[in-house]
Amino acid sequence: MKKDNKKQYIIPIFVPHLGCPNDCTFCNQKSISGQMKEVTKEDVTKKVEEYLASFKKGLEKEDIHKEIAFFGGSFTGINPEKQEELLSVAYEYVKTKQIDSIRISTRPDYINKDILKLLKKYGVKTIELGVQSSNDYILSKCKRGHTFEDVKKASKLIRMHGFKLGHQMMVGLPESTKLDELNTAKALIKLKPKMVRIYPVLVIKGTKLEQEYKTGEYEPLTVNQAVERCKEVVYLFNKKNIEIIRIGLQNTDVITSPDNENSEVVAGPYHPAFGQLVEDSIWYDSIVDKIKKINVKVKEVEVIVNPEDVNNVIGHKKENLKKLKDIYEVDVKVTPDEKMKIGKSDLKILKVYTDFKQDELENEHEKVTK
Numbered sequence: 001m002k003k004d005n006k007k008q009y010i011i012p013i014f015v016p017h018l019g020c021p022n023d024c025t026f027c028n029q030k031s032i033s034g035q036m037k038e039v040t041k042e043d044v045t046k047k048v049e050e051y052l053a054s055f056k057k058g059l060e061k062e063d064i065h066k067e068i069a070f071f072g073g074s075f076t077g078i079n080p081e082k083q084e085e086l087l088s089v090a091y092e093y094v095k096t097k098q099i100d101s102i103r104i105s106t107r108p109d110y111i112n113k114d115i116l117k118l119l120k121k122y123g124v125k126t127i128e129l130g131v132q133s134s135n136d137y138i139l140s141k142c143k144r145g146h147t148f149e150d151v152k153k154a155s156k157l158i159r160m161h162g163f164k165l166g167h168q169m170m171v172g173l174p175e176s177t178k179l180d181e182l183n184t185a186k187a188l189i190k191l192k193p194k195m196v197r198i199y200p201v202l203v204i205k206g207t208k209l210e211q212e213y214k215t216g217e218y219e220p221l222t223v224n225q226a227v228e229r230c231k232e233v234v235y236l237f238n239k240k241n242i243e244i245i246r247i248g249l250q251n252t253d254v255i256t257s258p259d260n261e262n263s264e265v266v267a268g269p270y271h272p273a274f275g276q277l278v279e280d281s282i283w284y285d286s287i288v289d290k291i292k293k294i295n296v297k298v299k300e301v302e303v304i305v306n307p308e309d310v311n312n313v314i315g316h317k318k319e320n321l322k323k324l325k326d327i328y329e330v331d332v333k334v335t336p337d338e339k340m341k342i343g344k345s346d347l348k349i350l351k352v353y354t355d356f357k358q359d360e361l362e363n364e365h366e367k368v369t370k
Contacts, residue, residue, distance in 0.1 A: 007064040011051040011099070013086070014072045015039050024132075025142045025174065025208040026201055044068075044089040052098060067101045067126075068093065074130075075104040076115045087122035094123045101125040105168070109146040111154035116161045127158050128166035128197070134187035135180050138173050143208070148187065155191040166245070167193040171229045172201040172221040172269070174212065178229050185236045195243040198233055200226035202249065202268035210266050223277070226269035230278045231285075248274030273316055280315040283345075284323065287313070290347045291330060300331040300351040307336040309343065 048068060055066075068090045075083065093099035103126035104119065111127070119127070133139055134148045151167075158165045167188045171181050188196065203213045203220055212218035221229065230247055237244055249255050251272055254264040271277055287303060305313055313334050314321055324330045333350065340346065 009051075009055060009064055009066045011048055011066070011068045013039060013044055013047055013068060013070050013090075015070055015075060015078070015086070016072045024144055025212070026170070026204065027207060039086065041085050041089045044086055048090070048093055048099070065100050066098070067103055068099055069103040069105075071105050074107040074110050076106040076110040076119070080118060083118065084122070087119075087124070091122040103128065103166075105130065105166075107146060108150040108154035111157055113157065113161075116157060116163070119163070120161065124163065126164040126166060126194075128168055128195075129154055129158075130168045131184070131188065132168070132170045133173055133176060133180065134184040135176070138176050138180060141174050152191060155193070159192065164195070165191070165193045166195045166197070167191070168197040168199065169233070170199045170201055171233065172226060174209070174218050178232065181229055181233055182236065185233045189236065189240050189242065193242060195245045196237055197246045198230050198244065199247075199249060200230060200269045200274065202255075202270055203266040205264045205266055213267055220268035223269040223271050223274070226274070227277050227281055231281050234278060234282065246275065247278050276312065276316055279312045280320055283309070283313045284315065284320045286345065287320070287324065287332070287347070288328070290345075291324075291328060294349065296349075297353040298330055298349050298351070299353050300333070300349075302333045302335055302348040302350050304335045304337050304340060304346040304348065306340045306342045306344070307338065309340075309345070310334055310336050313345070 070086065070090075078086075087102065090099070090102050094102065102122065102124045104124055105128040108129045108131065111129075129151060131148075131151050132142065132144060134151070136147050139147060155165055155167075169181070169184050169188065170176075200221060201209075203209050203218075209218055213220065234244060234247070248271070254262060255270075256263045256265065256272070257270055258265045258267060291298060291301065303313055315323075321332050321334075324332050
């Protein structure tokens, strides 16, 4: 995934279902956020102070960006008085330079010039739109209540008014295919977002999707299927240098394995390190591609990467190294090097198959002569 070298410190403020006109079939914001009550300005102040206090000492010396982010619900669907109540608190921290910026997420049909004027007044810099799909049939099937034309209009307005545009899309929606999701990514790329989030669909308690799952009308993706679909979408965004800021829902006490009795997740491609699985798979493909371009059969290689990429090259629970050994009979040594750019790698051949056979012959010879 494309990386931003500047460290990001996000202070999340969840506003579950505030301003949301309907319940999408897959959505239960109260479960996703773990929050049931309406947010007040006192809640915002408390949350921001807690996060500021938890930041490391000397943080101000680092190249960082601190941001208050209003997630969940449809922020611009809240009545204007409530929006101003919450934003005014956040904006005070911007004016005192304790916080660098404010971000909100909302629906594409809840964007117009007056709304953008209000957001600009309180220092909002980034607006994320919940797009989910570019296919109007799928949007209707999920009861989104808007069309992709709304997404195009809202995206254009947001960019014209000088905001950073973000998009959120989903993989594995009811009746959505791999082709639908690739088409969604391509359609979003044309709208020129600065960033995207990619969420595989989980079946959450208390949703219509849960009922469809229990009746057999909806079959969720497996983890492997979701990883493969997300990976193909990531390739498209990476090619256009669009930053991917998250893949998969944030793990919480209730967004966890369906095997956990407190989990709100009924089924679907849940994994505690889902985003890492996608990155791991991308690195695996990259290494395999490099190995296949070598004209001789290799027995051992060294992959040199930036220290930040080491874990993804190795894979979750060393899965990449195991697969390369099992499938291609290649031993991989991973070496960190600060000089390597993040996301780039160099591959060196340490031993080819003929060398390995020669070692075996020499060992046999030594045994015979002893």
